[in-house]
Amino acid sequence: MAAARTLAEAAVSVLAAAEPLEKLRLTEAAVAAWEAGRIAGIGDATPPERPARPDQPVLVPPREVPRRRIGREPGGRIALLHALAHIELNAIDLAWDLIARFGPRETEAALPRAFFDDWCRVAADEARHFGMLSARLGELGAAYGDLPAHDGLWEAARATAGDLLARLAVVPLVLEARGLDVTPGMIEKLHRAGDEASAGILETIYREEISHVAAGERWFAFLCQGQGREPGSAWRALVRRHFKGLVKPPFNDEARRAAGMSPGVYGYFTGLGS
Numbered sequence: 018m019a020a021a022r023t024l025a026e027a028a029v030s031v032l033a034a035a036e037p038l039e040k041l042r043l044t045e046a047a048v049a050a051w052e053a054g055r056i057a058g059i060g061d062a063t064p065p066e067r068p069a070r071p072d073q074p075v076l077v078p079p080r081e082v083p084r085r086r087i088g089r090e091p092g093g094r095i096a097l098l099h100a101l102a103h104i105e106l107n108a109i110d111l112a113w114d115l116i117a118r119f120g121p122r123e124t125e126a127a128l129p130r131a132f133f134d135d136w137c138r139v140a141a142d143e144a145r146h147f148g149m150l151s152a153r154l155g156e157l158g159a160a161y162g163d164l165p166a167h168d169g170l171w172e173a174a175r176a177t178a179g180d181l182l183a184r185l186a187v188v189p190l191v192l193e194a195r196g197l198d199v200t201p202g203m204i205e206k207l208h209r210a211g212d213e214a215s216a217g218i219l220e221t222i223y224r225e226e227i228s229h230v231a232a233g234e235r236w237f238a239f240l241c242q243g244q245g246r247e248p249g250s251a252w253r254a255l256v257r258r259h260f261k262g263l264v265k266p267p268f269n270d271e272a273r274r275a276a277g278m279s280p281g282v283y284g285y286f287t288g289l290g291s
């Protein structure tokens with residue numbers, strides 16, 4: 018592929034790549050080029066409504082995704098790692114969609130270079146996370162695509178395609194924050210099953226995901242400030258309007274605080290906040 022001239026073009030080329038390995042390769046190349054100053058600017062390119070995806074896995078309603086007990090038998094661990102790999106593949110596309118969809122459009126919000134630096138770094142992290150999980154699936158005799166998966170994450174992207182503040186409110190600040198709540202329990206189960214290799218991968222992902230939620234929090238506050246809105250009440254209003262699921266405990270307050278989230282804000286939906 019010829020080198021992309023702008024970051025938006027690079028983002029769209031990742032979104033248009035169906036094969037995971039190609040998505041990873043293009044992501045690594047684009048982020049390296051951006052960080053080395055070899056990409057001229059944000060530019061303008063239209064992201065597809067849906068990113069290209071491989072033929073497998075088939076997408077099914079969430080309740081049809083296999084969930085099995087995590088134990089010494091590999092089946093449950095494979096199902097877990099497969100579901101997480103699918104989330105990470107979506108997360109690669111979500112980072113690039115954010116850049117391509119909102120970067121060119123929000124020039125009046127004067128998004129600084131640091132905004133794009135952050136979401137490029139997130140894209141690179143998600144690509145690495147997918148790579149680690151799919152390599153581990155391989156060690157367990159499985160591969161990404163072997164099991165069905167669901168499309169919930171892209172539904173959230175569609176629901177927030179019109180508004181950057183809504184996208185940040187839902188994707189990093191509801192969905193990725195929810196990942197922080199549930200990951201320690203998964204790590205614990207993997208340790209108990211004696212699968213230290215998988216547990217170690219989830220520990221790395223968990224640490225890095227805190228920084229993704231922190232980026233969401235930082236840019237959400239930045240944009241609210243530009244619009245003269247109070248971040249806490251703006252977040253609640255956007256979640257109520259754009260997110261169909263529940264924001265529910267148990268919350269991982271320690272990780273959420275490390276990401277800059279305030280219990281008084283996210284606890285609101287459960288009557289725990291103010």
Ligand SMILES: [Fe+2]
Pocket residue numbers: 105108142143146222226
């Ligand atoms: Fe990730």
Ligand SMILES: [Fe+2]
Pocket residue numbers: 108139143193226229
């Ligand atoms: Fe992430």
